[in-house]
Every structure is written in structure tokens, then in C-alpha cells.
Amino acid sequence: MADILFHISLTVIWIMLLYHMFLAQGGYRHFKRFEKVIPDWQHKMENMDLPTVNVFIPAHNEDVVIKQTLTAMSRLEYPKDKLKVILICDNCSDQTKEIGDQFAADFPFMKVIETEDEYKGKGKSSALNYALKETNGEFIVVYDADNTPQRKALWYLVMGLVNDPRAAAMVGKFRVINAKNTWLTKFINIETICFQWMAQAGRFHWFKIATIPGTNFAIRRSIMEKLGGWDTKALAEDTELTIRVYNLGYHIRFFPAAITWEQEPETLKVWWKQRTRWARGNQYVVLKFIGRIFSMKQKKIAFDIMYFFFTYFLFFFGVILSNVLFVVNLIFDIQLSIGNVAFVLWIMAFLLFVTEIMITLSIEKNQLTLKNMLYIIFMYFTYSQMWIVLVIYALTLEVKRMIKKEDQVWYKTERF
Structure with missing residues (x-):
């Protein structure tokens, strides 16, 4: 029985590894092709009446970073008579609003609003819904309060x-603006690059599927109004919104010409809280939609829901099961005949992990370095294993919340 369970867990792990290699191939192809459309797209933009755009920046006590964010917003290349940058102060008790007011006084296309009544103090989704109600731009662009987009980022979106x-x-x-600050931000930098070129670009290339992130995306107002805004119960409001958008019959395009720089956690405590929220949010999305996959209008999004189910449930279950069986076999004789074949499979899995990440890093300028190669190896035995513990912890919290019918508590990432 132990042998059967061990080989099932290895099979699950290998399916995931091979799928990510497949995505890496698609990500590389998307990297080689995505810029080809820009000249024609640019020509059309120059000969049309451009749409009005609202930039939403939800902020709760962000005075540490908001000045640099608004400075970047002031430099965006887009006609200012078509642009309104809106800082959404949600229950702020620091200097966020005062800093925003200073920018609004200097730049007429900037505005500060404060959440009120039932929208106040409820988190990012609620703040975005308040801004949606108070504005009328044709396109909505969202940036987190720690983001510094490049000048043409909004233009490309x-x-x-x-x-x-x-x-x-x-x-x-x-991209990670503080990538060189700590060992943790170095790992996150590699993780971020891989997520975009493997999970995002790869899925878009092969299946025309991409996930809305929490920042640096544009969406049509008509879509948001049709969907009734953001889900205030979702900790991962971006993933949840993605599923509903696809179910309307549209697609989401990954267009990496639009680049923003963001700050990542520099301490393990902040990382743990942020990633726990991410994991719980994605688990919530899976549990919310898993029962509806066969009734959705866009059948291919059912495939993506299964991908999240595989990632946050089956894959981690497979890793945990194989590790537990291996350790128990060292203490008790459970007749686990691992053998040379299993050992070779583990070595090959490790090499495949390293190869996938190296292929992905080669896409980004100055990232495929000897130092990063060493970090990748170290990352496998440390950072990747931390994710296993975190997902178990997150699932425990989410199950507890569902049983007790508790409200979701939104966590704002600490800035540096």
C-alpha cells in the first residue's frame, strides 16, 4: 500500500513538472512574438479618439511608498485630458491623504477620494468598488500603492x-524593485519572473488564458459594471475576477510591454502573511467555482480552475505524501521499496525544476547569471519547501473559516 501511495504522489509531482515545462515553452514563444503587433497597434492609436481612463490606486496607510507611486503616475504618457488618476484612501490614519492632496494640487488629472459608509475599512475590493461608483472612465487601470509603472505602461495597456x-x-x-535587498527578495524576483513567463505567457500562448494580477492591468468599465464590481469576500480578488470575466465569453491578454516595478516583502513575517492571503484566496476561488465548471460558458476556463485545484490541492498533497512516506520509512519499516528508479526520478525532477527556471530567466535581461543559478538550487531546498508548509496552514485557516462562517479579513502588506 505504501508503495502504491508513493508512486501516486510521484506521478502527481511529475505531471505538474512536465506541465510547467510545457508552459515554459509557450512562454518563450510568446516572448518572441508579442512585440510584433505593436507597430500596427500604435498606428491605430495615433489615428483615433482615445478612450478616457481612470487609474485606481487603493491605499490604506501607505505614506511610506505613496509619494514615489504618485510621482510615477505624474509621468505616465497618456493625454491628460483623457486621464484621471484616483488615489482611494481607505480608512487612512497616516499621511497618505495629505501626500495625495499635494499631488492633486500640482496635477489636475489627479484626485483623492475617501471611502465612506459601507465601503470604508473593508479592504481592497471594497475600495475599488467605491471608486467604480464614483467615476465614469471607459477603461479602468489598477495599480497597487507600492507600484512605479514605466512611462508607457498605461499606454500599452x-x-x-x-x-x-x-x-x-x-x-x-x-518586476521586483527591491530584488537585491535580501535573500528573500532574490527568491521572490525569480519566482515573479517564472510566474509571468511560465504561468501567464505560457497559458496565454497555448490556451488564450491569463490571470488578472492585483496590479498593472486594465479592464473595460462595461465589463466591471456587468459583473457588479469586485467580490469583497475574496482575498484573491484578482483570480476570482478572472474566472467571472472568462465566463462572460471574453479573454484576458498578457501583454508584457506594459511594465511596472513593485516592492516585495523583505522579511519572512511579512512574506508569510502576504502569501497566506494569496493561498487562501486561490483556495476560496477553487472551492467557489469547482462545482460550476461544467455549466460555465467558456469551457476552457474550467481547465484553469482544475489547474488551480491541481496546484493548491493535488500537487501539494503529492509532495507532502511522498515526503511523509519517505521519513516514516526511515523510522519504521512500512515496506517502502523506493529503489534506484525512484531515486533517479527525484534527481530528474530536481534537474527539470532547475532547467525550467533557467529557460525562463533567459528571457529577462541580466537575470540568467551564475549567482542566480546558485540561488535557484538553494531555492529548491528552502523557499519551495516553505510554500508546502504555507499552503497547509492556509488550507487549515480556510476550512476553519468555512466551518465557522467567518468573514474574510483583508491583510495589507507591510511596506519598507
Whole structure:
């Protein structure tokens, strides 16, 4: 029985590894092709009446970073008579609003609003819904309060929506601005690059599926109004929104020409809280939609829900099961005949993990370095294993919340 369970867990792990290698191939192909459309798209933009755009920046006590964020917003290349940058102060008790007011006084296309009544103090989704109610721009662009988008980031997001009428949303690329600060941010930098070029670009290339992130994306107002805004119960409001957008019959395009830089956690405590929220949010999405996959209008999104189910349930279950069986076999004789074949499979899995990440890093300038290669190896035995413990912890919290019918508590990532 132990042998059967061990081989089942190895099979699950290998399916996931091979699938990510497949995505890495698609990500590399998307990298080679995505810029080819820009000249034609640019020409169309230059000969049309551009749409009005609202930039939403939800903020709760962000005075540590908001000045640099608003400075980046002031430099965005888009006609200012078509642009309104809106800082959404949600129950702020620091200097966030005062800093925003200073920018609004200097830049007429900037505005500060404060959440009120039932929208106040309820988190990011509620703040975005309040801004949605108070504005009327044709396109909505969302940036987190720690983001510094490049000058043409918004232009590229709008360009994508204008030229792709079947796209409900356009997703850009984000990079880690504090990547060199700590060992943790070095790992997160590698993780971020892999997520975008493997999970995002790979899925879009092969299946025309991409996930809306929490920042650096544009979406049509008509879509948001049809969907009734953001789900305030979802900790991963971006993933949840993705599923509903696809169910309307649209697609989401990954367009990495639009680049923003964001700050990542520099301490393990902050990372743990942020990633727990992410894991719980994605588990919530899986549990919310898993029973509806056969009734959805876009059948391919059912495939993506199964991908999240595989990632946050089956894959981690397989890793945990194989590790537990291996350790127990060292203490008690459970007649686990691992043998040379299993050992070779483990070595090959490790090499495949390293190869996938190296292929992905080769896409980003100055990232495929000897130092990063060493970090990848170290990452496998440390950072990747931390995720296993975190997902178990997150699932425990989510099951507890569902049983006790508790409200979701939104956690704001601490800034540095």
C-alpha cells in the first residue's frame, strides 16, 4: 500500500513538472512574438479618439511608498485630458491623504477620494468598488500603492484593449524593485519572473488564458459594471475576477510591454502573511467555482480552475505524501521499496525544476547569471519547501473559516 501511495504522489509531482515545462515553452514563444503587433497597434492609436481612463490606486496607510507611486503616475504618457488618476484612501490614519492632496494640487488629472459608509475599512475590493461608483472612465487601470509603472505602461495597456475587442482585460508585467535587498527578495524576483513567463505567457500562448494580477492591468468599465464590481469576500480578488470575466465569453491578454516595478516583502513575517492571503484566496476561488465548471460558458476556463485545484490541492498533497512516506520509512519499516528508479526520478525532477527556471530567466535581461543559478538550487531546498508548509496552514485557516462562517479579513502588506 505504501508503495502504491508513493508512486501516486510521484506521478502527481511529475505531471505538474512536465506541465510547467510545457508552459515554459509557450512562454518563450510568446516572448518572441508579442512585440510584433505593436507597430500596427500604435498606428491605430495615433489615428483615433482615445478612450478616457481612470487609474485606481487603493491605499490604506501607505505614506511610506505613496509619494514615489504618485510621482510615477505624474509621468505616465497618456493625454491628460483623457486621464484621471484616483488615489482611494481607505480608512487612512497616516499621511497618505495629505501626500495625495499635494499631488492633486500640482496635477489636475489627479484626485483623492475617501471611502465612506459601507465601503470604508473593508479592504481592497471594497475600495475599488467605491471608486467604480464614483467615476465614469471607459477603461479602468489598477495599480497597487507600492507600484512605479514605466512611462508607457498605461499606454500599452490601453493600446491592447483598443486593438483587441475580444479582450475584457489587458495584463502587464511587474518586476521586483527591491530584488537585491535580501535573500528573500532574490527568491521572490525569480519566482515573479517564472510566474509571468511560465504561468501567464505560457497559458496565454497555448490556451488564450491569463490571470488578472492585483496590479498593472486594465479592464473595460462595461465589463466591471456587468459583473457588479469586485467580490469583497475574496482575498484573491484578482483570480476570482478572472474566472467571472472568462465566463462572460471574453479573454484576458498578457501583454508584457506594459511594465511596472513593485516592492516585495523583505522579511519572512511579512512574506508569510502576504502569501497566506494569496493561498487562501486561490483556495476560496477553487472551492467557489469547482462545482460550476461544467455549466460555465467558456469551457476552457474550467481547465484553469482544475489547474488551480491541481496546484493548491493535488500537487501539494503529492509532495507532502511522498515526503511523509519517505521519513516514516526511515523510522519504521512500512515496506517502502523506493529503489534506484525512484531515486533517479527525484534527481530528474530536481534537474527539470532547475532547467525550467533557467529557460525562463533567459528571457529577462541580466537575470540568467551564475549567482542566480546558485540561488535557484538553494531555492529548491528552502523557499519551495516553505510554500508546502504555507499552503497547509492556509488550507487549515480556510476550512476553519468555512466551518465557522467567518468573514474574510483583508491583510495589507507591510511596506519598507
